[in-house]
Amino acid sequence: MxxxxxxxxxxxxxxxxxxxxxxxxxxxxxxxxxxxxxxxxxxxxxxxxxxxxxxxxxxxxxxxxxxxxxxxxxxxxxxxxxxxxxxxxxxxxxxxxxxxxxxxxxxxxxxxxxxxxxxxxxxxxxxxxxxxxxxxxxxxxxxxxxxxxxxxxxxxxxxxxxxxxxxxxxxxxxxxxxxxxxxxxxxxxxxxxxxxxxxxxxxxxxxxxxxxxxxxxxxxxxxxxxxxxxxFVASFIGENNRLVGTIATRDATYCRMALEDGTQIEARLTGDLAIGSKAVLSLRPERVMVGDSGPNANTFNARIEELIYFGDHTKLRLSLGGSSGFMARTSFKDGLRDLQRGASIPVSWSRDCGRVLPFMEQE
Amino acid sequence: MMTRRNLLAAALIAPLLLLVFVSFIVPLGATLYRAVEDAEISTILPKTTALLEQWNGEGVPSEQTYLSLMNELREAQEQQKAGPVLNRLNFEETGLRSMLLQGLRASGQFSGSYKQNLIALNPRWGDPHFWGLVKRSTGPWTPLYFLRSVDLKLGPNGAVVPTADEEAVFIKLFIRTFEISLVVTLICAVLAYPMAYTLSILPQAWTNIGIMLVLIPFWTSILVRTTAWFIILQREGPINALLLSLHLVEQPVTMIFTRFAVYLAMVHVLLPFAILPLYSVMKGIKPDYMRAAASLGAPGWRRFLRIYLPLSMPGVASGALMVFMLSVGFYITPALVGGSGDQMISYFIAFFTNTSVNWGIAAALAALLMGMTGILVAIAWLLVPGFRSGGVRV
CATH class of the missing domain: 3.40.50.300 (P-loop containing nucleotide triphosphate hydrolases)
Structure with missing residues (x-):
C-alpha cells in the first residue's frame, strides 16, 4: 500500500x-x-x-x-x-x-x-x-x-x-x-x-x-x-573488501571473477556484466570464515599479515590473491586460537556473501 | 594569599591602572575640584579676607577693611594678578568689576577716609549686600558655579533663586545638547541598521569593499570632513549650484549655519560608530535562526520582529551608546556649520576655558554634562532591551 x-x-x-x-x-x-x-x-x-x-x-x-x-x-x-x-x-x-x-x-x-x-x-x-x-x-x-x-x-x-x-x-x-x-x-x-x-x-x-x-x-x-x-554503496556502508578482476564465466545469478594472479572467485552477480569486463568483488570482513569450515565455493589459503585484537573480535589482515589488504573478522566462537603473523591459514566464504559489481574508480 | 601568578598579573595590569589613574581619574577629580573651589579672593586678598572674617555682616565693615581691599587690589593690579578677583566678583554680580576699577582709579586722589570717599564715589560701596558678596566669595568652597550651570544663584540672604532671564541660558543649552544628540543618535541608528544588514549579507568580496567605504571616512580627520560640509553647504556651494542649474529652486537654499547642517555633518561623522558594532553583531547572527523561525511558521516581518531585531539589539545599543556619548561632547562640527542657536554645551565649555577664562563655570558645566549623560545612559540601560542582554550572542 x-x-x-x-x-x-x-x-x-x-x-x-x-x-x-x-x-x-x-x-x-x-x-x-x-x-x-x-x-x-x-x-x-x-x-x-x-x-x-x-x-x-x-x-x-x-x-x-x-x-x-x-x-x-x-x-x-x-x-x-x-x-x-x-x-x-x-x-x-x-x-x-x-x-x-x-x-x-x-x-x-x-x-x-x-x-x-x-x-x-x-x-x-x-x-x-x-x-x-x-x-x-x-x-x-x-x-x-x-x-x-x-x-x-x-x-x-x-x-x-x-x-x-x-x-x-x-x-x-x-x-x-x-x-x-x-x-x-x-x-x-x-x-x-x-x-x-x-x-x-x-x-x-x-x-x-x-x-x-x-x-x-x-x-x-x-x-x-x-x-x-x-x-560506492558497498564501500561507503560498513567495512568492505574490494578485489578487482574480470568476469570469467557467468550465469543469471552467479559469476566467477578472475583476479590478476588467476585466482577465481565465485560470487553473486549484481548488474549486467559481460564476460571479460572489469568488475569489483565486494565482501564483508565478517562473512569470511577463518580456518577449516566444510565445503565452500570459495576456499583459499591466505597468509596472516597482521592481527588486531579488539576483545569481542579479532581482525586479520591477510594477503590473498595477490592483494595484501584483505580483511577478515572473526569472533572465535570456539575459543581463542593461537594465530601467528606470517602463518598460512585457510579462509572461505559462501558464494552468496560476495557480490560482484561493475567497476567504479574509487573516490 | 597572593600567589606568584597573581602578583605577575597585578604587575602586568599595573601600567594600565596607572594610565587610567593619570589620564582619567586625576583630570576628572581636578575638574570636579575646580568646579567648587573658591580660592581667588582668599589668596590674592589675604588681609581683606581676614578682616572680613571678623565682620559680623551687619552694617558696613571697618575703614581698615576698605583700605585693605583697595591696597591689596592695587598691589595685585601692579603684579597683573587682579583679573581673577575682578572676574570672580563680577561673576557674583555683573557690574562689580567696573565699580571696583572705578574705585581703584579714584583712590589715588583720596584724602581722609577711604570708606567715605568710596561711598561718595558710588553709594553701592556702602551697601552691606556688596560686602556680603565679597565675604561670600572668600571661599574656600562655592556652590555658585554648579548653581549657575542650572540657571540658579544665591540670593542676598543666601537662598537659592533663579538667575535673571537674560542670564538663564544653561538649561536651554543642556536641553539643546541632548536634543541634538538624541536626534543624531536616532538618525544614525535608522541609517546604520539597513547598511550594516546589507554589509552582513553581501558576499565576502563585496563586504570588504563596503567595509572600506565605511572605514575611509572614519579614518579621515573630523575637521576635514566638517570643513568639507562647510564648503558643500555654502550659499554658493556645489549643492546650491546644482539646484539652481536644474531650476529646482529660484534662490539659493540656506543650508549652512542651520540645525539641518549640524545634523547632516554630525550624522556623517558618527555613522561609522553605529555601523561597525551593528555589523559585527549581525555577522554573528546565524542564518539558521531565521531559517528555524521560517520553518516554525513565521512570515518575514514576524521573523524580523521576533528574532532578528532582538538578536541585533545589542549592536543597536552599543552603536547608539557610542554615537550618543560622542554627540554630547561635539564641539567643532556645530561651531563650523551651525548657527548661534545650534551651539552645544561643549562650545560654551571651550568658551569659558579659552576666552572668558572662567574655569569654575567651565568645570561645573563639564561635570554636569558628564553626570547627566551618565544618568541618561543608566536609564537606557534599565529600559532599552538589548542594553543589558548585550551578552546574548550565540
Whole structure:
C-alpha cells in the first residue's frame, strides 16, 4: 500500500549555474516513514533537505507535499518541522518561549499553548526546565529542546539535519533510540540527514545513499548493507573488501571473477556484466570464515599479515590473491586460537556473501 | 594569599591602572575640584579676607577693611594678578568689576577716609549686600558655579533663586545638547541598521569593499570632513549650484549655519560608530535562526520582529551608546556649520576655558554634562532591551 507524502520529481540544483549539486533527483517518501539521506559531505543530501524545507529553491523539477506542489510555497507556509545541526534555539527566549513560538505563529491561545508546551517537554523528558535559557542547558538538553520545538506544532513532516553530530558517542546512541521511539510513538514522517552510516542503519526504515548529487541506492538498511547496488554503496556502508578482476564465466545469478594472479572467485552477480569486463568483488570482513569450515565455493589459503585484537573480535589482515589488504573478522566462537603473523591459514566464504559489481574508480 | 601568578598579573595590569589613574581619574577629580573651589579672593586678598572674617555682616565693615581691599587690589593690579578677583566678583554680580576699577582709579586722589570717599564715589560701596558678596566669595568652597550651570544663584540672604532671564541660558543649552544628540543618535541608528544588514549579507568580496567605504571616512580627520560640509553647504556651494542649474529652486537654499547642517555633518561623522558594532553583531547572527523561525511558521516581518531585531539589539545599543556619548561632547562640527542657536554645551565649555577664562563655570558645566549623560545612559540601560542582554550572542 503506497501513500506518498513527499515526492521529488527530477529535482536539479545548481548554486552558481556551473556546478550541479543535484542531478534530476527522484525520491518518494511514504507517510509515516523514517527515511535517512546518507552520504559524504558535498553529496547533495543536505541540499535535498534544504529544498524540501523551503530554504533553497530547486533549479529544476517539482516537489510536492501531500499532493500539493511546493515549488513556490515559502518555508513558513510549508508546516515542516526542522531540527538543525546546531539546534538554532533562539538564545533570547526561554525553552518554553522557543516552544511557544510556532504555536503563537499558528495563533493558538495561551491555555492550549501552555498545555502543548508541557506535553512536548514531558515527551523529551525536560519537564521542569521550561524557564531556562538555551545557554543554560547542556548540549544533549538543547538537542531535546530542538526536537520538542520541531514537533510541538504537530507537523506532518519533520526534517533533521545531522541533529546528533555535536553530541558525544554515548549520548548520540542514546538519542538515536529516543528519536526512533518518538517517531514510532507519533507516527510522524521523518527525513533524517547524516553522514554516519551506523546511525542510518540503526534508525531508518529506508536509507537513500547519496553521492555526487545522485541517489546511489534507496532501500532498507539490510538491503543497503547486504546487497549494495554498486561499488560506492558497498564501500561507503560498513567495512568492505574490494578485489578487482574480470568476469570469467557467468550465469543469471552467479559469476566467477578472475583476479590478476588467476585466482577465481565465485560470487553473486549484481548488474549486467559481460564476460571479460572489469568488475569489483565486494565482501564483508565478517562473512569470511577463518580456518577449516566444510565445503565452500570459495576456499583459499591466505597468509596472516597482521592481527588486531579488539576483545569481542579479532581482525586479520591477510594477503590473498595477490592483494595484501584483505580483511577478515572473526569472533572465535570456539575459543581463542593461537594465530601467528606470517602463518598460512585457510579462509572461505559462501558464494552468496560476495557480490560482484561493475567497476567504479574509487573516490 | 597572593600567589606568584597573581602578583605577575597585578604587575602586568599595573601600567594600565596607572594610565587610567593619570589620564582619567586625576583630570576628572581636578575638574570636579575646580568646579567648587573658591580660592581667588582668599589668596590674592589675604588681609581683606581676614578682616572680613571678623565682620559680623551687619552694617558696613571697618575703614581698615576698605583700605585693605583697595591696597591689596592695587598691589595685585601692579603684579597683573587682579583679573581673577575682578572676574570672580563680577561673576557674583555683573557690574562689580567696573565699580571696583572705578574705585581703584579714584583712590589715588583720596584724602581722609577711604570708606567715605568710596561711598561718595558710588553709594553701592556702602551697601552691606556688596560686602556680603565679597565675604561670600572668600571661599574656600562655592556652590555658585554648579548653581549657575542650572540657571540658579544665591540670593542676598543666601537662598537659592533663579538667575535673571537674560542670564538663564544653561538649561536651554543642556536641553539643546541632548536634543541634538538624541536626534543624531536616532538618525544614525535608522541609517546604520539597513547598511550594516546589507554589509552582513553581501558576499565576502563585496563586504570588504563596503567595509572600506565605511572605514575611509572614519579614518579621515573630523575637521576635514566638517570643513568639507562647510564648503558643500555654502550659499554658493556645489549643492546650491546644482539646484539652481536644474531650476529646482529660484534662490539659493540656506543650508549652512542651520540645525539641518549640524545634523547632516554630525550624522556623517558618527555613522561609522553605529555601523561597525551593528555589523559585527549581525555577522554573528546565524542564518539558521531565521531559517528555524521560517520553518516554525513565521512570515518575514514576524521573523524580523521576533528574532532578528532582538538578536541585533545589542549592536543597536552599543552603536547608539557610542554615537550618543560622542554627540554630547561635539564641539567643532556645530561651531563650523551651525548657527548661534545650534551651539552645544561643549562650545560654551571651550568658551569659558579659552576666552572668558572662567574655569569654575567651565568645570561645573563639564561635570554636569558628564553626570547627566551618565544618568541618561543608566536609564537606557534599565529600559532599552538589548542594553543589558548585550551578552546574548550565540
Amino acid at each position: 503506497s501513500d506518498p507524502i513527499v515526492v521529488f520529481d527530477s529535482i536539479t540544483k545548481s548554486y552558481d549555474g556551473i556546478n550541479t549539486v543535484l542531478h534530476g533527483l527522484d525520491l518518494t517518501i511514504e507517510r509515516g516513514e523514517f527515511v535517512t539521506l546518507l552520504g559524504p559531505s558535498g553529496s547533495g543530501k543536505t541540499t535535498t533537505l534544504m529544498i524540501l524545507a523551503g530554504f533553497e529553491d530547486p533549479s529544476g523539477g517539482t516537489i510536492s507535499l501531500d499532493g500539493r506542489l511546493l515549488n513556490h510555497v515559502p518555508a513558513h507556509q510549508r508546516g515542516i518541522g526542522v531540527v538543525f545541526q546546531n539546534y538554532a534555539l533562539f538564545p533570547h527566549m526561554s525553552v518554553a518561549g522557543n516552544l511557544s513560538f510556532p504555536l503563537e505563529m499558528q495563533g493558538i491561545g495561551r491555555a492550549e499553548r501552555d498545555q502543548r508546551i508541557k506535553a512536548a517537554l514531558d515527551m523529551v523528558k525536560l519537564g521542569p526546565l521550561g524557564e531556562r535559557r538555551p545557554s543554560e542547558l547542556s548540549g544533549g538538553q538543547q538537542q531535546r529542546v530542538a526536537l520538542a520545538r520541531a514537533l510541538v506544532f504537530q507537523p506532518k513532516l519533520v526534517l533533521m539535519d545531522e541533529p546528533l553530530g555535536a553530541l558525544d558517542k554515548q549520548l548520540r546512541e542514546h538519542m538515536q533510540i529516543e528519536i526512533k521511539h518518538i517517531h514510532e510513538q507519533l507516527g510522524v514522517t521523518l527525513v533524517y540527514v547524516t553522514h554516519d552510516q551506523s546511525e542510518a542503519l540503526t534508525m531508518s526504515d529506508r536509507v537513500a545513499v547519496f553521492n555526487h548529487g545522485r541517489i546511489q541506492q534507496l532501500a532498507s538498511p539490510a538491503t543497503i548493507y547486504e546487497e549494495p547496488a554498486n561499488a
